[in-house]
Amino acid sequence: xxxxxxxxxxxxxxxxxxxxxxxxxxxxxxxxxxxxxxxxxxxxxxxxxxx
Amino acid sequence: xxxxxxxxxxxxxxxxxxxxxxxxxxxxxxxxxxxxxxxxxxxxxxxxxxxxxxxxxxxxxxxxxxxxxxxxxxxxxxxxxxxxxxxxxxxxxxxxxxxxxxxxxxxxxxxxxxxxxxxxxxxxxxxxxxxxxxxxxxxxxxxxxxxxxxxxxxxxxxxxxxxxxxxxxxxxxxxxxxxxxxxxxxxxxxxxxxxxxxxxxxxxxxxxxxxxxxxxxxxxxxxxxxxxxxxxxxxxxxxxxxxxxxxxxxxxxxxxxxxxxxxxxxxxxxxxxxxxxxxxxxxxxxxxxxxxxxxxxxxxxxxxxxxxxxxxxxxxxxxxxxxxxxxxxxxxxxxxxxxxxxxxxxxxxxxxxxxxxxxxxxxxxxxxxxxxxxxxxxxxxxxxxxxxxxxxxxxxxxxxxxxxxxxxxxxxxxxxxxxxxxxxxxxxxxxxxxxxxxxxxxxxxxxxxxxxxxxxxxxxxxxxxxxxxxxxxx
Numbered sequence: 001x002x003x004x005x006x007x008x009x010x011x012x013x014x015x016x017x018x019x020x021x022x023x024x025x026x027x028x029x030x031x032x033x034x035x036x037x038x039x040x041x042x043x044x045x046x047x048x049x050x051x
Numbered sequence: 052x053x054x055x056x057x058x059x060x061x062x063x064x065x066x067x068x069x070x071x072x073x074x075x076x077x078x079x080x081x082x083x084x085x086x087x088x089x090x091x092x093x094x095x096x097x098x099x100x101x102x103x104x105x106x107x108x109x110x111x112x113x114x115x116x117x118x119x120x121x122x123x124x125x126x127x128x129x130x131x132x133x134x135x136x137x138x139x140x141x142x143x144x145x146x147x148x149x150x151x152x153x154x155x156x157x158x159x160x161x162x163x164x165x166x167x168x169x170x171x172x173x174x175x176x177x178x179x180x181x182x183x184x185x186x187x188x189x190x191x192x193x194x195x196x197x198x199x200x201x202x203x204x205x206x207x208x209x210x211x212x213x214x215x216x217x218x219x220x221x222x223x224x225x226x227x228x229x230x231x232x233x234x235x236x237x238x239x240x241x242x243x244x245x246x247x248x249x250x251x252x253x254x255x256x257x258x259x260x261x262x263x264x265x266x267x268x269x270x271x272x273x274x275x276x277x278x279x280x281x282x283x284x285x286x287x288x289x290x291x292x293x294x295x296x297x298x299x300x301x302x303x304x305x306x307x308x309x310x311x312x313x314x315x316x317x318x319x320x321x322x323x324x325x326x327x328x329x330x331x332x333x334x335x336x337x338x339x340x341x342x343x344x345x346x347x348x349x350x351x352x353x354x355x356x357x358x359x360x361x362x363x364x365x366x367x368x369x370x371x372x373x374x375x376x377x378x379x380x381x382x383x384x385x386x387x388x389x390x391x392x393x394x395x396x397x398x399x400x401x402x403x404x405x406x407x408x409x410x411x412x413x414x415x416x417x418x419x420x421x422x423x424x425x426x427x428x429x430x431x432x433x434x435x436x437x438x439x440x441x442x443x444x445x446x447x448x449x450x451x452x453x454x455x456x457x458x459x460x461x462x463x464x465x466x467x468x469x470x471x472x473x474x475x476x477x478x479x480x481x482x483x484x485x486x487x488x489x490x491x492x493x494x495x496x497x498x499x500x501x502x503x504x505x506x507x508x509x510x511x512x513x514x515x516x517x518x519x520x521x522x523x524x525x
Contacts, residue, residue: 018279019241019268020208025283027260027299028292039286 060417068193084129098164110135138369143177144233145401147381148309154180155214171198175206177213184397185387201284212238222307241265257303329509340518350428353436357383364395375404406444431460456500471513
């Protein structure tokens, strides 16, 4: 059963070392924001599939 | 060349390349087969030879297979490089604000140029930069590697922790970064940096993203099922984003400005009340001693404005100008940068307090070495400093002179008597516990370990200069 809390807390799925990696998309300008959006979307979808 | 491989204890993190020395002090780097391939690949680029030629990257030469076999043959290394020797190894916690800033800009420039030919830097630590005088030199040549599709800059966090956050701390909070970097070799973490910022700082350049958001992202604990690197690559991460990040970081680092309050030492030259005649006498004394022979490494401890470091540089191979005050060192660094045509040896300014020296740090306590372990001076200048160490910091005079003797150094030292106004101001609010801080005691202790070849009292009557050679073994 998929838990809705997981979707809104999707950024909680970063491990401590990965925060710096993800941030590199966020500081990369508008193109980076699109990459970040795609990254988060895939993370959410994978959570759906998992549950 | 020796077949004995003497590994640098601080160079253990990168399994693909390890620094070692031969018995003559030559500096080499053993390469794994992967690193050797990357090295050969690097030679085909335009940016790398250009960076070496400009002095931004240390000059390195691959050993022939026979030489490499001779040096590293008994280990599982595929090859070896010989590096130009850095005159005196220093660490970021000994640099001034401007030095750390310039080293950061060098690192970002190299990353930017490497990206143009699809190379990247696999780390971003400040320890990859050394100095030839006041010129930063990137020394970790195996840090360059081919950029893979979708790869992020693995050195970004290191860059933040050892360059960006320490610089922000000093520029935004007026807090010297040196003790923080010395306290942890990996630097200041994002959450620590954020906890030191006020909400007002949130609106400062670079803080919302590189500090606040960074700290928040780093605090997430759960682990994704796939690796973040692969997920970002799948989401379309590309080198333009690294380039944009590097350019943004460069703008932030360049804009950081340290506006220090004047320190006790920063105006010392103007405020110390030396008579011009005494100043001349002192300069002549130092110059004559310096020109009595050619010197290799010279230390100028308590260097202040660097007047005597510059004189020492007239007849030495390398001068290390040391002062405990970060602002004094910063001013010296900036003034030396404006003297590109100055003749003589390179002068490396460093922040260090002799009464609070750096011992062995890091893994096994061997990763970062003490000052003497990085190079013992042939000549040490200790001018107008002894009263600060003995009376101010409480170092016994005997131990101080013993320490100089153990270095095996010749010494130009100035004794400042208790009736000197500067010593009087030191004693104003403290109990005079140094009853043996007297000139006759000083001379007896000095003569016990050194051959005093010259002595000259200054006109003030409270200061005397000595030139002495250690009798201890070098």
